Amino acid sequence: MxxxxxxxxxxxxxxxxxxxxxxxxxxxxxxxxxxxxxxxxxxxxxxPRAAWMLALSGLLIAFNWGLYIWAVNAGHVVESSLGYFINPLISVVLGVAFLHERLNRVQWLSVALATLGVAWLTWQLGQPPWIAIGLALSFGLYGLIRKLVAxxxxxxxxxxxxxxxxxxxxxxxxxxxxxxxxxxxxxxxxxxxxxxxxxxxxxxxxxxxxxxxVRRVPLSVVGLMQYIAPTLQFLLGVLFFNEAFDHDRAVGFGFIWVALAIFASDGLWRSRRQAALATT
Known part of the structure; x- marks a missing residue:
């Protein structure tokens, strides 16, 4: 893209x-x-509720598309990839806030590490990574609304x-x-x-x-595959578009990558455990 x-x-x-x-x-x-x-x-x-909720989700996805296209052509591919890296964790937080879902300790650890990564980038850059936050929040809210509409x-x-x-x-x-x-x-x-x-x-x-x-592939596989796109975007930003990626950014991204690795590993382990129990 x-x-x-x-x-x-x-x-x-x-x-x-x-x-x-x-x-x-x-x-x-x-x-x-x-x-x-x-x-x-x-x-x-x-x-039920489809008319106004899909109107709202349409505005959110249009904002997401617009921000992403502008960011890419303005030289912010690396920060855009950050938005899609943290998007799964934003979705988890939205699930807790609006759907009353519960997180285990490992998932809370992932959220905490990702928050530290964003805080570190904010401190080092002098301002929050607004592009990444805007992309993650708009797509996370979009996913929340689409989950609520049958x-x-x-x-x-x-x-x-x-x-x-x-x-x-x-x-x-x-x-x-x-x-x-x-x-x-x-x-x-x-x-x-x-x-x-x-x-x-x-x-x-x-x-x-x-x-x-999504109806034919296990959700655990889908969950892991969602990290392929931002990884490719990040590599393109650094290797093809020659965007800056210094030590300070590496530390912030490192917190978020560790958080995602823990989050994905926990989800994969739980999925396999449920499959084993179902087989038993």
Whole structure:
């Protein structure tokens, strides 16, 4: 994803976001129309609390996309990866705060270590890592709302896309008529126009694939795989984009990586133990 948005760096971040929303909405709506028929939207909104909660989750995911795209093209890939590293722990804290879930001692230790890592980075940098915190909180709250709404992933994304479509289209058209756009006018080039359209598929297809895969892959495996993306982002930030990663940042990241290793190991051990008990 950072490499893809880097290819679009000549396009203003807001324009990338609205293109991403528009083309994603068209793709997901077409998919749902094909799979579920013309009544898919009415059926989705008929679920309890779905209408306003999916409107809120749509705003959160749009904010998350916008912040991430801006951060990548502004040279903050490493800090963006930090946001997705701490996101699982933010989700755990939100579960405790809003869903009355309970944590064991090992999980609390993980949360404490991650908090120390963020505190260390705040002290060394002179300010909190706002990009990372913004990404983690927006995606964590998004996940919390989607957990509370009894709707499958693809239909939920479809409703969110419908809510965001008209505002995004309005911003896109305004930009095209006021000099900040260049789509199909030669301003950015044919290659950039194609990449903007494909951005919709790049948004929707992984989420659709996840919706199917999560039913077939053990959750313990899914939990571990969620760290692959931020790891790749971090490596790209350091090795490809040549962003700074000094000793002070290494200490802060180290606290968070240890916290994640403890958290993931505990989850894997518990999953295997439950599977063994079920077999017995």
């Amino acid at each position: 950072p490499l893809y948005w880097h290819l679009l760096k000549v396009v203003p971040s807001l324009q990338i976001v609205v293109h991403r929303i528009v083309w994603s909405a068209l793709l997901v709506s077409a998919w749902l129309l094909w799979k579920q028929g013309r009544g898919w939207l009415q059926a989705a909104l008929a679920r 709707i499958d992933a693809v239909s939920g994304l479809g409703v969110e896309s419908v809510y965001l479509f008209l505002p995004a289209l309005a911003v896109l058209l305004w930009g095209e008529t006021h000099g900040s756009g260049g789509f199909l006018s030669g301003g950015w080039g044919v290659g950039i126009d194609v990449l903007l359209v494909i951005a919709g598929a790049l948004t929707a297809l992984p989420l659709i694939g996840f919706a199917f895969a």
